[in-house]
Amino acid sequence: MLEVRNLHARIGDKEILRGINLTIKDGETHAIMGPNGSGKSTLSAVLVGNPLYEVTEGEAWFNGKNLLEMKPEDRAHEGLFLSFQYPVEIPGVAMSQFLKAAVNEKRKYQGLPELKANEFLKLMREKQKIVQLDNKLANRSVNEGFSGGEKKRNEIFQMAMLEPKLSILDETDSGLDVDAMRIVAEGVNMLKTPETSCIVITHYDRLLDMIRPDVVHVLYQGRIVKTAGPELAQEIQENGYDWIKTEISNE
Amino acid sequence: MISHANSEQQYIDLYRECRGIICEYSSDVMNAQRDAAFERFTTNGFPSQKVERYKYTDIQKLMAPNYGLNLKRLDIPVDPYAAFHCDVPNLSTMLYFVVNDGVYKGEKIEVRGERIPYTPKMPEGVMVGSLKEFSSQPVLSALIASRYNQLAAKDQDAITDLNTMLAQDGLLVYVPKNVVVEKTLQVINILRSDVDLMVNRRVLIIAEAGAEVKLLFCDHTADDRRFLTTQVIEVFAGENAKVELYCMEETHAKNVRLSNVYVHQERSSRVHHHVITLHNGVTRNKLDLTLAGEGAECNLVGCVIADIQQHVDNNTLVIHETPHCSSRELYKYVLDEQATGAFAGRVYVAPDAQQTASQMTNQNLIATREARMFTQPMLEIYADDVKCAHGSTVGQLNDAALFYMRQRGIPEREARTLLQLAFINETIDQIDLVPLRDRLHYLVEKRFRGELNKCTGCKLCR
Numbered sequence: 001m002l003e004v005r006n007l008h009a010r011i012g013d014k015e016i017l018r019g020i021n022l023t024i025k026d027g028e029t030h031a032i033m034g035p036n037g038s039g040k041s042t043l044s045a046v047l048v049g050n051p052l053y054e055v056t057e058g059e060a061w062f063n064g065k066n067l068l069e070m071k072p073e074d075r076a077h078e079g080l081f082l083s084f085q086y087p088v089e090i091p092g093v094a095m096s097q098f099l100k101a102a103v104n105e106k107r108k109y110q111g112l113p114e115l116k117a118n119e120f121l122k123l124m125r126e127k128q129k130i131v132q133l134d135n136k137l138a139n140r141s142v143n144e145g146f147s148g149g150e151k152k153r154n155e156i157f158q159m160a161m162l163e164p165k166l167s168i169l170d171e172t173d174s175g176l177d178v179d180a181m182r183i184v185a186e187g188v189n190m191l192k193t194p195e196t197s198c199i200v201i202t203h204y205d206r207l208l209d210m211i212r213p214d215v216v217h218v219l220y221q222g223r224i225v226k227t228a229g230p231e232l233a234q235e236i237q238e239n240g241y242d243w244i245k246t247e248i249s250n251e
Numbered sequence: 252m253i254s255h256a257n258s259e260q261q262y263i264d265l266y267r268e269c270r271g272i273i274c275e276y277s278s279d280v281m282n283a284q285r286d287a288a289f290e291r292f293t294t295n296g297f298p299s300q301k302v303e304r305y306k307y308t309d310i311q312k313l314m315a316p317n318y319g320l321n322l323k324r325l326d327i328p329v330d331p332y333a334a335f336h337c338d339v340p341n342l343s344t345m346l347y348f349v350v351n352d353g354v355y356k357g358e359k360i361e362v363r364g365e366r367i368p369y370t371p372k373m374p375e376g377v378m379v380g381s382l383k384e385f386s387s388q389p390v391l392s393a394l395i396a397s398r399y400n401q402l403a404a405k406d407q408d409a410i411t412d413l414n415t416m417l418a419q420d421g422l423l424v425y426v427p428k429n430v431v432v433e434k435t436l437q438v439i440n441i442l443r444s445d446v447d448l449m450v451n452r453r454v455l456i457i458a459e460a461g462a463e464v465k466l467l468f469c470d471h472t473a474d475d476r477r478f479l480t481t482q483v484i485e486v487f488a489g490e491n492a493k494v495e496l497y498c499m500e501e502t503h504a505k506n507v508r509l510s511n512v513y514v515h516q517e518r519s520s521r522v523h524h525h526v527i528t529l530h531n532g533v534t535r536n537k538l539d540l541t542l543a544g545e546g547a548e549c550n551l552v553g554c555v556i557a558d559i560q561q562h563v564d565n566n567t568l569v570i571h572e573t574p575h576c577s578s579r580e581l582y583k584y585v586l587d588e589q590a591t592g593a594f595a596g597r598v599y600v601a602p603d604a605q606q607t608a609s610q611m612t613n614q615n616l617i618a619t620r621e622a623r624m625f626t627q628p629m630l631e632i633y634a635d636d637v638k639c640a641h642g643s644t645v646g647q648l649n650d651a652a653l654f655y656m657r658q659r660g661i662p663e664r665e666a667r668t669l670l671q672l673a674f675i676n677e678t679i680d681q682i683d684l685v686p687l688r689d690r691l692h693y694l695v696e697k698r699f700r701g702e703l704n705k706c707t708g709c710k711l712c713r
Binding site: 051077088090091106 | 649651652654655656657658659660661662663665669670672673674676677
């Protein structure tokens with residue numbers, strides 16, 4: 001699914017990623033944890049091609065294609081999806097209009113005919129149920145005036161509409177109450193197939209109790225410094241990151 | 252630099268030489284105003300850019316070229332119904348064509364394959380047609396004389412005075428007391444000529460007490476020629492009257508439009524004025540509106556989309572003369588490439604105009620480093636119990652929103668278009684006329700996608 005080798009990236013003069021190596025196989029769920037400022041969000045931003053970040057070294061392959069050479073929109077068409085930590089409000093652009101453009105652009109890329117209006121509406125209604133968003137959503141502007149929980153549920157709804165191969169959830173649990181987190185996690189699990197993979201970026205093991213990762217990585221100072229099974233999340237929850245930092249400085 | 256300081260001289264000479272012909276082909280009511288306008292024009296000349304309200308458009312330069320005029324009112328062969336398709340069709344409107352400055356009278360249209368004479372059905376007493384002809388008829392001449400040039404003359408504006416000097420015809424819309432015209436009057440102004448042409452168009456709109464009327468003016472150019480149009484529109488909205496005036500411009504790069512609109516509102520009247528610039532060369536729209544009776548309200552909306560070297564300057568003055576009036580202004584511009592935009596709005600609140608509510612907003616999107624926007628919102632308040640606000644922004648598209656859309660698979664170009672549409676749609680959503688609103692949503696989208704077929708056969712703009 002995804003193969004990242006020695007990835008370096010910076011914003012302005014500041015180097016943030018300093019050699020990331022990461023391999024994700026079809027059907028796997030990986031969690032990425034790490035203290036604030038370690039580069040988790042940068043990694044997701046670089047993978048989806050945010051122009052604010054500059055890749056200085058390394059490579060990233062997505063299902064055999066060179067990810068770093070693709071435009072952000074083409075990465076999306078290839079099946080890469082980011083659930084934003086801070087979903088952007090777009091006043092004046094209705095959800096239905098926005099998603100219709102997104103879905104049909106992807107279909108165009110795949111050589112499929114555009115969805116007809118009624119087919120599209122049907123698809124929307126179907127997918128809204130997954131995250132319990134109501135029907136009025138279609139006419140509202142993208143994320144405008146949405147509560148924190150609605151915004152995050154809306155991200156998962158978009159994920160359901162676009163059916164990505166690899167989804168990156170960037171702190172999708174932040175700012176969510178217990179119920180909303182359950183809805184989001186159930187949504188993600190429902191969309192899971194043996195062919196799709198997922199990267200979950202989080203600070204807490206609560207979400208990982210609901211979305212079970214196969215592998216847990218710890219990102220620190222722009223590198224993956226520790227990789228283990230799900231039990232690592234539990235350990236971090238109890239003991240924090242200091243012991244890992246100590247381990248590194250001893251090496 | 253070439254000096255254009257004396258560009259008024261050719262118009263002074265023209266008037267001296269041709270006064271007889273101008274008057275011969277016009278009406279007494281219109282002729283009665285000419286000499287005084289000529290006096291003012293000769294004294295004042297064209298404003299330089301040092302004059303506050305002409306800061307952003309160089310009138311002297313625009314008026315310098317030598318255009319032809321059709322003073323003898325020679326018929327220009329045209330069949331607008333055959334040659335021209337307006338972009339706002341099927342509005343179920345009452346349709347009028349104005350070719351240059353005269354109301355088109357070859358009134359035949361095709362209905363179910365048959366050519367029949369065209370006479371829009373009007374409610375009793377409503378008069379729509381040639382200003383020259385109506386002002387020559389005994390029934391209306393006194394009324395027209397009492398209104399014609401009354402608002403305009405006071406302004407001491409060179410463009411207006413020039414128009415009064417030279418205008419020979421135009422359009423009259425008269426709606427008597429308490430008459431409601433349900434259907435929209437759509438007036439398609441077509442500029443048509445085989446030589447470069449100056450056109451002086453005049454419009455007088457009188458809505459008596461309790462009258463209601465909706466007007467849509469669509470300005471088009473039908474030839475690749477250079478056109479210079481001066482236009483003066485005077486609007487009288489009587490007590491409780493409601494006037495909606497939509498002015499849409501879809502001309503070409505060699506067109507110069509200088510439009511001055513004067514509005515006078517009596518007690519509890521409502522005026523909605525919407526000015527839309529989709530395609531143009533150089534455009535200056537000036538609006539002077541007076542809220543002269545208590546409880547009157549106006550809603551002024553402007554929507555500008557400009558690229559290449561287009562120039563659009565909207566200049567408004569709203570005078571709150573009496574208490575309890577409200578005015579709202581929303582002007583939005585999207586400027587691309589080397590386009591220039593200007594908005595200067597002034598709201599004046601007189602000492603007695605307590606309980607005034609006024610809101611002026613100008614927002615602008617600049618797509619390139621070369622595009623320029625000048626914005627100048629002004630408030631002048633002499634009353635102490637008012638609620639007035641004004642604001643202006645100039646900015647670029649939101650990068651975060653743009654990237655968010657691209658991450659969802661929407662290509663950059665499409666994402667930009669959607670964001671620009673979202674921005675400008677706020678103005679279009681204020682149009683009460685639903686078919687026009689829908690149509691404009693469509694037209695604006697086409698405009699942003701570069702698919703708008705401006706004028707049949709015209710290759711000037713692209």
